[in-house]
Structures are given as C-alpha cells and as structure tokens.
Amino acid sequence: MLLTPRSRAHRPRTASSRRLKSALLASAVSVCLVAASAPAAPLGVGDRLFPYLGNPGYDVAAYDLSFTYSGSNSKPLQAVTTIDAWTTSTLEKINLDFAHGKVDSVEVDGRPATFESAGDDLVVTPEKPLTPGSRTRLTVRHTSDPVSSGDRDGGWVRTADGLAMANQADVAHLVFPCNDHPSDKAMFTIRVTAPDEYTAVANGLPTGAHRAGRTTTWTYRTAHPMATELAQVTIGRSTVLHRDGPHGLPVRDVVPTKDREVLEPWLKKTPDQIAWMESKVGPYPFETYGVLMADASTGFELETQTLSLFEKDLFTEPGYPRWYIESIMVHELSHQWFGDSVSPHTWSDLWLNEGHATWYESLYAEEKGGRTLEERMKAAYGASDGWRAAGGPPALPKAPEPGQKIGIFRPNVYDGAALVLYALRQEIGEKAFEQVERDWVRDHRDATATTADFRRLAEQVSGRDLGTFFQDWLYGEKTPPMPGHPDWRPTAQNEKKPKASQAPRTPK
Incomplete structure (x- = not known):
C-alpha cells in the first residue's frame, strides 16, 4: 500500500505450497483446546498488532468464493x-473471521452445523469434533455488504460504476469468512455473477465465462497461494486490456471503458517496469500482472496480488510529475515480490513489505526521474527519530488506536524502513546487499517470512554477525549513526514523509 497525497481527507487502509509454521499459531492452539468446549469466544493467532485476527487449529488450503452482484453497489x-482446510488440532468449534454480513447456513463436510457470532468471529460447531490431520470443508452461505458499518470501512470499495476490493490489513473478513491473517496463505478460486453490462475481474487467470439469461458468471483461479488481505474482485463497466510482458507474461489491465484512451499512455509502461524490477531482483513471481484503475476516492494505492489497485485520478489529475506517477506504479509492482510472494509472517514484519517497496520506488525515481536516492535517505534520516517516537521503530510498530484509519501504515514502515535497507547496503556493501535481495525473494517465494529470517540471510551472504546492527536499526528508540555518513543528524520530530509520494503539490 502507498498513501497518496490528496487535498481531501484520506481514508487509508493501507497497502502455500511452502509454509513457515508460526510459533504464534502453535501457542494459540492450546488456547483453542481450552476454549473448544466453552461458550463461543473470539480467538486469534496472537499477532501483537491484531491479536484477534486469524484462528488456531487449522491451516487453509483453498478458498472458493462466489459473489452475485445485482447491479447496485x-x-x-x-x-x-x-474453505478447504487441514486440521492441526482437535476442534469442537471452528472459528472463522467474519463480521459484516448475514450468515444463512453453514455446512461442515456436507453436514449442517450450528453457528453463532463472537466479536469478529463466526463460531461453527460441527456435528462431531474434527480430529487432527484431517481434511475438512466448510461451506458458508452469507451476504457480503459493500456499505460500511459505523466508522469501520469494509473491504469493498464502491466505485462510480461498481465495486473493487481493498482488504489490507485487517478487513478481508468484512467481505467473506476466512482465516484473516497473512501467515495462512491459500489458493483461491473466485466466481462473480453480474448483469451482462458489467465486467468482473479477480486475482489470477480467467478459467471461463458462462452466460445465463441476462447475467454472466466469471471465474478466476490463482496459480500461487495468496493472503486474504491481497484478494481482489472488481465489478464495473470496464474494459480489460491485454498486452505481453517480459518472457510472454500475460499483462491485463482493467479500466473504466470511458477512460480507456486517456489511461493507455500509463498502462503501456507496465511491461518495461516489470523488466526493470526483474533486473533488480529476478523473475516476476506470478502468473499474470496488471493495473486496476478504479474510479473511486480511497487515498491509497494497493498491491492486491496480480492486479494492483490504483485511483484513476492519480493518472488524470494535473499536477503530478511523470516520474512521480511512474514511481508509485513501481512501488505497487515491487510488492508483488515483497509482500505478496514473500508475505509477512506477522504484521510486525510489515517493514519488509513497505520498506522494500519504498526502496525500489526510490531507485526507480533516481534512475528514471533524476531524484537522488541519497538525498531522500538523508531527509528520511533527519525525520527518523520523530517517526520512531510517533509510530515505533520499523520492526516494532505501535498498535493502531481504535478508530484510527491510518492503522499501522505510518512513515516508520515506509521511508523509515527503506532507511534501514540503505544502512544495510552501506554496512555490507552494494554487491552483498543485491545478493540478499535476490536470495530473499527466491528462497521465500510463495511463503511467509520474518524479520529474523531476513537477518539470518543477510548474515549468511555477508559472512558477518549483524545482530547489533539489526537490533539498533529495527528496534531502537533512536536512529543509529549512518554507516559512511557520520555527518548525518536527526533534524525533525514529526511524521511528515519526505518522499516522492508526498512531495509534489504543483505541476512540474
């Protein structure tokens, strides 16, 4: 996710075949066993920032989502x-995250099950307890409401002509029942039935479109596991544009049909941007990519897997320099490697997502727009102490306050985290740093990874003990001295972001 500058008020929300098993999940299983025979209660996997997200006792293998859209957003x-899942413990009750819709019925392995709500959880009681190591299928018939409830924005974004989805970080369960934590990635099949005048697009590749009467059912399937926060469904009076990316990669963009021509100059840049990222970190990790330009007011852009969400106005409003817009496109593109393919194991690992996306956004702006990386990092260094005081150190962000829409997406995990990567490059050298980057996305592809994993890789590649370095840079209350720049000094105590995404306010 990248917050974008607007004069209007922002509404930012941010933003497997091979799994790392969570220590948090393991510890939470015991909670589940104790609570199994007790009254329904909300559970979680123990994430420090979102303690009630995710659920213990099972590992989701696949989601099959079906939505029927009436034509009204x-x-x-x-x-x-x-939901197809593997049980990891005995379950007398199954907790799913779901909090913004009416549940009509639940089945477990084809048999009716009772259910009730507890906090943000849907608690399901099967006819008999589920045993560890068994495959189970849960089917929930429900509604999915695009209208926000109270002061909490749901994952649906209402556009001028339909809907799009933005679930990061903690609102996928306002759209569909799920295990709403990035540590439990799964495969997705998504079906959308809509009136014929609408086009529906979702993550992954299309597997068919079936017309019946005056409606069409569109089906999409992912080829790689995905976190719930990265799901994307868009329904609108849209045009889908196709082009080839590097190595024949299918690139598909989704735009309002009426804006197709004005947006094409930006869309055609994507293949070269993918090639640029591949030159930095290696092959693109998914089966397709594209840009969804939604006619909506969100205040952010978002890296939904294989189809990044952008506000259309970013590309049509005057006043934004070309280099700036392109660098934002690269920010979300780079998330396909950092955040989507390699997902955070806990939300405290968010700096690995946003720090890397900001890093490649900055490199692109330097190479293509003449915006010096060192100048940006020096400005970030000056503000870093203020960011740490306000939002916590990069790898120990403060929890979001209730009702605070910006949540955990503060400057400390954007430029503050990119500053850590700059310091690491200064510390171990450019060649070793570039090797760390390539090895990171290769070794953890389609999985989740932690801050500790990143430290271990950096130590392995550099051949050095970096314990003190990472402790100071990622967890210290004050910003350490910058290697190679003893003259840099903290200068600001505020949350202003000295970054490309905040700077331009007038035409250049």
Whole structure:
C-alpha cells in the first residue's frame, strides 16, 4: 500500500505450497483446546498488532468464493464461501473471521452445523469434533455488504460504476469468512455473477465465462497461494486490456471503458517496469500482472496480488510529475515480490513489505526521474527519530488506536524502513546487499517470512554477525549513526514523509 497525497481527507487502509509454521499459531492452539468446549469466544493467532485476527487449529488450503452482484453497489451481494482446510488440532468449534454480513447456513463436510457470532468471529460447531490431520470443508452461505458499518470501512470499495476490493490489513473478513491473517496463505478460486453490462475481474487467470439469461458468471483461479488481505474482485463497466510482458507474461489491465484512451499512455509502461524490477531482483513471481484503475476516492494505492489497485485520478489529475506517477506504479509492482510472494509472517514484519517497496520506488525515481536516492535517505534520516517516537521503530510498530484509519501504515514502515535497507547496503556493501535481495525473494517465494529470517540471510551472504546492527536499526528508540555518513543528524520530530509520494503539490 502507498498513501497518496490528496487535498481531501484520506481514508487509508493501507497497502502455500511452502509454509513457515508460526510459533504464534502453535501457542494459540492450546488456547483453542481450552476454549473448544466453552461458550463461543473470539480467538486469534496472537499477532501483537491484531491479536484477534486469524484462528488456531487449522491451516487453509483453498478458498472458493462466489459473489452475485445485482447491479447496485449499495446492496449486499449474495455469496457462498467454501474453505478447504487441514486440521492441526482437535476442534469442537471452528472459528472463522467474519463480521459484516448475514450468515444463512453453514455446512461442515456436507453436514449442517450450528453457528453463532463472537466479536469478529463466526463460531461453527460441527456435528462431531474434527480430529487432527484431517481434511475438512466448510461451506458458508452469507451476504457480503459493500456499505460500511459505523466508522469501520469494509473491504469493498464502491466505485462510480461498481465495486473493487481493498482488504489490507485487517478487513478481508468484512467481505467473506476466512482465516484473516497473512501467515495462512491459500489458493483461491473466485466466481462473480453480474448483469451482462458489467465486467468482473479477480486475482489470477480467467478459467471461463458462462452466460445465463441476462447475467454472466466469471471465474478466476490463482496459480500461487495468496493472503486474504491481497484478494481482489472488481465489478464495473470496464474494459480489460491485454498486452505481453517480459518472457510472454500475460499483462491485463482493467479500466473504466470511458477512460480507456486517456489511461493507455500509463498502462503501456507496465511491461518495461516489470523488466526493470526483474533486473533488480529476478523473475516476476506470478502468473499474470496488471493495473486496476478504479474510479473511486480511497487515498491509497494497493498491491492486491496480480492486479494492483490504483485511483484513476492519480493518472488524470494535473499536477503530478511523470516520474512521480511512474514511481508509485513501481512501488505497487515491487510488492508483488515483497509482500505478496514473500508475505509477512506477522504484521510486525510489515517493514519488509513497505520498506522494500519504498526502496525500489526510490531507485526507480533516481534512475528514471533524476531524484537522488541519497538525498531522500538523508531527509528520511533527519525525520527518523520523530517517526520512531510517533509510530515505533520499523520492526516494532505501535498498535493502531481504535478508530484510527491510518492503522499501522505510518512513515516508520515506509521511508523509515527503506532507511534501514540503505544502512544495510552501506554496512555490507552494494554487491552483498543485491545478493540478499535476490536470495530473499527466491528462497521465500510463495511463503511467509520474518524479520529474523531476513537477518539470518543477510548474515549468511555477508559472512558477518549483524545482530547489533539489526537490533539498533529495527528496534531502537533512536536512529543509529549512518554507516559512511557520520555527518548525518536527526533534524525533525514529526511524521511528515519526505518522499516522492508526498512531495509534489504543483505541476512540474
């Protein structure tokens, strides 16, 4: 996710075949066993920032989501969510994250099950307890409401002509029942039925479109596991544009049909941007990529997997320099490697997502727009102490305050985290740093990874003990001295972001 500058008020929300097993999940399983026979209660995997997200006792293998859209973006969609999962402990009750829709029925392995709500959880009681190591299928028939409830924005974004989805960090469960934590990635199949005048697009590649009467059902399937926060479904009066990326990669963009021509100059830049990222970190990790330009007011851009969400106005409003817009496109593109393919194991690892995306955004701006990386990092260094005081150190962000829409997406995990990467490059040298980057996305592809994993890799590649370095830079209350720049000094105690995404306010 990248917050974008607007004069209006922001509404930022931010933003497997091979799994790392969570210590948090293991510890939470015991909680589940104790609570299994007790009254329904919300559970979680123990994430420090979102303690009630995710659920212990099972590992989701696949989601099958079906949505039926009536043509109104203010009416609930009819939906069916099917979850295939492996149990990891005995379960008398199964907790799913779901909090913004009406549940009509639940089945467990084809048999009716009772259910009730507890906090943000849907608690399901099967006919008999589930045993560890068994495959189970849960089918939930429910509604999915695009209208926000109270002061909490749901994952649906209402556009001028339909809907899009933005679930980061903690609102996928306002759209569909799920295990709403990035530590449990899964495969997705997504079906959308809509009136014929609408086009529906979702993550992954299309597997078919079936017309019946005056509606069409569109089906998409991912080829790689995905976190719930990265799911994307867009329904609108849209045009889907196709082009080839590097090595024949299918690139598909989704735009409002009426804006197709004005947006094409930006869309055609994507293949070269993918090639640029591949030159830095290696092959693109997914089956397709594209840009969704939504006619909506969000205040952010978001790296939904294989189809990044952008506000259309970013590309049509005057006043933003070309280098700036392109660098934002690269920010979200780079997340496909850092955040989507390699996902954070806990939300405290968010700096690995946003720090890397900011890093490659900055490198691109330097190479293509003449915006010096060192100048940006020096400015970030000056503000870093203020960011740490306000939002916590990069790898120990403060928890979001209730009702605070910006949540955990503060400058300390953007430029503050990119500053850590700059310091690491200064510390171990450019060649070793570039090797760390390539090895990171290769070794953890389609999985989750932690801050400790990143430290171990950096030590392995550099052949050095970096314990003190990472402790000071990632967890210290004060910003350490910058290697190679003894003259740099902290200068600001505020949360202003001295970055490309905040700087331009007038035409250049």
